[in-house]
Amino acid sequence: MKTEECNFNFRHKVGDQNLVIAIAQDYKTSEVLMVAYMNEEALKKTIETKKAHYWSTSRQKLWLKGESSGNFQHVEEIRVDCDEDAVLIKVSQKGGACHEGYESCFFRKVVDDKLEIVGNKVFNPDEVYDKS
């Protein structure tokens, strides 16, 4: 079997961080769940623990997906793109991926200049996130 060395290219710069784009896709349904960034540490932890970790560019910290909600992403497979600056992680998503309670963050469709909700709501954010 032909294999190659793996050289991730953390070329996306946000603040002082060097990042790859990370897309999470449901392993079974192939639904695209979310997109975020990973720095080297987040990607390493994702590979080691098989739980998706990201770099939160808004909070500027390492972010274990599900740490607040319990909606962890168990990583089944990791793909990398041609220029190695983006990864596609195929995951088993506990609960929903979106903090608004939907299976996927991409729960709205663009119709003309409006947004129409087409995704499935699977939990109530008020019951999941600690507001204190």
Next chain:
Amino acid sequence: MKTEECNFNFRHKVGDQNLVIAIAQDYKTSEVLMVAYMNEEALKKTIETKKAHYWSTSRQKLWLKGESSGNFQHVEEIRVDCDEDAVLIKVSQKGGACHEGYESCFFRKVVDDKLEIVGNKVFNPDEVYDKS
């Protein structure tokens, strides 16, 4: 039907450009084909022409996907994520999406610290791209 206003958040900054992340997914197979960025003009042209346009951060120019290869992406549906800084475009892909000749740019799987080719090669780049 509940609809909302659409306010894309071009918060990703590369050089002097304000961008959204744009993921292309095959409309029929749900395979994730590629990820790139769009500036406001690229997104507008994508919506108007139903052909995917991106902002090439390496070439720093508007990029009609398929302009060199003929492998255009016909846009069937556009989704936007919760914070409106990323779009998911569901496309009918002519030929393959990847400049290396594969259906998807994510044609390699990470196995330990190696990459294993798992994608389908659907064209020969040497025959498609003008090398002159």
